[in-house]
Amino acid sequence: MADHHTDDNDGGDHEGSLPDERALRTAIGRLRVKPGSDLVLAKRATDGDFGMSKEQALARLTETRARIDVLQQRLYAESRRSVLLVVQAMDAAGKDGTIRNVLTGLNPAGIRVSSFKAPGGPEAQHDYLWRVHQQCPSRGDIAVFNRSHYEDVLVVRVKQFVPEAVWRRRYAHIRHFEQLLGDEGTTVVKVFLHVSKDEQARRFQERLDDPEKRWKFRAGDLDDRALWPEFQSAYQDAINETSTDDAPWYVVPADSNSRRNMAVGEILRATLERLDPQIPEPEAGLDGVKVV
Ligand code: ADP
Secondary structure (H helix, E strand, O other): OOOOOHHHHOOOOOOOOOOOHHHHHHHHHHHHHHHOOOOOOOOOOOOOOOOOOOOHHHHHHHHHHHHHHHHHHHHHOOOOOEEEEEEEOOOOOOOHHHHHHHOOOOOHHEEEEEEEOOOOHHHHHHOOHHHHHHHOOOOEEEEEEEEOOOHHHOOOOOOOOOOOHHHHHHHHHHHHHHHHHHHOEEEEEEEEEEOHHHHHHHHHHHHHHHOOOHOOOOOOHHHHHHHHHHHHHHEEEEEHHHHHOOOOOOOOEEOOHHHHHHHHHHHHHHHHHHOOOOOOOOOOOOOOOOOO
């Protein structure tokens, strides 16, 4: 499924074959934020193309999805472990488009996407991880979070919904929570879709100008845009504080939809490949059984 955006102009000459598997893996590996590496978000590219044209990125994602499908079926059959993919981003960076494009065609029975809005009702009456824990994947499943518990150290910090002492101690809660998930069989992987401020302006304008897309625009989006530096700082700190070996953050260039989707597909695929889920041994005594 294509994401119809005009930002995917090819900057360079990408004629010829896809970058080899190893080069791509290395390029994707560089997006990972190593624990203790002191990420400076402003130094991370928003416009990386991984040496691929838009068409090449689409072709690669198609292949990757087929592989994810196989691995997801094995994960489901094995039914011992699970994967949680957390997707965070500034508005219009493409959370929805990424999730749609990466997961299209997978077996819906094994996938759950949860979106987290401002907490209301019982959510607001509990600790901030309560609603999140309930949406974590069952054994054998892949869960995707469209926004997540990270909002509680991002928007909540920037908009000063709670005092600093409250959001600051949450980094430790989150590290421990994700460690608990990992220890109990859920592999956590987190992507920050890194869009430039200019590209966000272009996409907002496109939403405003296109009657089919205007519904996506909220006046509040401009308030958040005005707080761009504060949000970038909050993201930078949150990522630095919570990127661990077992629950790493990846900063994914998001100015190009096709390369962004491709990169997130690679990250999910690599996570599943590392898990190497195994289909269970069949029952004994099935050899030679004929169904009549
Ligand atoms: P999206 O932008 O994800 O497509 P919405 O436009 O409905 O969806 O925005 C959801 C809003 O909910 C965002 O502004 C986000 O910051 C807010 N939100 C999510 N979680 C929290 C939270 N824990 N506390 C406050 N606001 C939150």
